[in-house]
Amino acid sequence: MINVRDAIRCAYKAALASVALTFSAMIYAHDPAQVHAAGTPVVYLVPHADDETLSMSIDIRNRIHEGRPVILVLASDGKHSKAREVANGQYDAESYNAPTSGAVYCHYHKRYHNPIAEHYADGYLTMTKFAQTRIDDFIRVAGGAYGTPSSRIYIEHLPNDGFTYSDVHALIAKYHALYPTADIRTTSWGDVHADHAMLGRVLHDMKVNGELGNVGTVYFWSIASRMADATPPRTLYHGVLTDPSYDWWYIEKAITYYKTFDPAHGRYANGYHSVPTQFDYFESKRDIYYHYN
Known part of the structure; x- marks a missing residue:
């Protein structure tokens, strides 16, 4: 004799399975960029160090979670960031689009920084020194937080605040050739x-013009664009971690790298000296938005 309770339980499980399959199909229909074999690599073109965390990290961790090889490409050293002046405590002759003298207050640490008094490992941060600290941040986060092998971490040197169409086209063509x-x-x-916009513009054009074949493309809507309430060029899709209990730890580790101020060991809190409100916003939301071609 069939136990009625067991029969009900079996029917309930079957119903749940049906709902799960239907929901899964809805997810893939909603998010066609993810319909790929587990082994399909993903190249992330990151404008400046910290963009991979603020705008892309949810997607990066989800793709790693799927077993897809991730390639992280830093497009620029980001040397024009105001984080340099904040860390130095002053403007100087190298300051970009800013005064060339005067004190700069750190609103995050609530004081004026002083490279001598605070024993900076690199001394006063010239633009060249600062650029290297940002590259170091990116490598530390890409490998130490997200677990990307060093063989799949690349550093390029497009001019900060001066990305050109031709340079970006060459950059995309290079990595498409490496990872076709x-x-x-x-x-x-x-x-x-x-x-940011130039990277997206050129990738979009290359996709539309057939230069990338069947390659899938995705465009992330940055925290800065979200906070500015800018108008996206396409419908935005919402992204969250597939397994937040497991994967948020990695993102939190990356955020900590950008937050750490340990100048005696060459750690200058570049992320929080640059865009602290964006980091706070991202930590409170724990999501991303993106669109397609």
């Missing part, structure tokens, strides 16, 4: 930052 089957993902052509 990989998806390519970067920031949106509607982004409020010109460098």
Whole structure:
């Protein structure tokens, strides 16, 4: 005789399975960029160090969670960031689009920094020194937080605040040739930052013109664009971690790297000296937005 309770339980499980399958199909229909074999690589073109965390990290961890090889490409050293002046406690002759003298207050640490008094490992941060600290941040986060092998971490040197169409086209063509089957993902052509927008614009054009074949493309809507309430060029899709209990730890580790101020060991809190409100916003939301071609 069939136990009625067991029969009900079996029917309930079957119903749940049916709902799960239907929901899964809805997810893939909603998010076609993720319909790839587990082995399909993904190239992330990152404008400046910290963009991979603020705008892309949810997607990076989800793709790693799927077993997809991740390639992280830093497009620029980001040397024009105001974080340099904040860390030095002053403007100087190298300051970009800013005064060339005067004190700079750190609103995050609530004081004026002093490279001598605070024993900076690199001394006063010239633009060249500062650029290297940002590259170091990116490598530390890409490998130490997200677990990307060093063989899949690349550093390029497009001029900060001066990305050109031809330079970006050459950059994308280079990595498409290196990873011809990989998806390519970067920031949106509607982004409020010109460098971010140029990456998206060229990738979009190359996809439309057939230069990338069947390669999938995704465009991330940055925290800066979200906070500015800018208008995206396409419908935005919402992304969250597939397994937040497991994967948020990695992102939190990356955030900590950008937050750490240990100048005696060459750690200058570049992320928080640059865009502290964006980091706070991202930590409170724990999500991303993106669109397609």
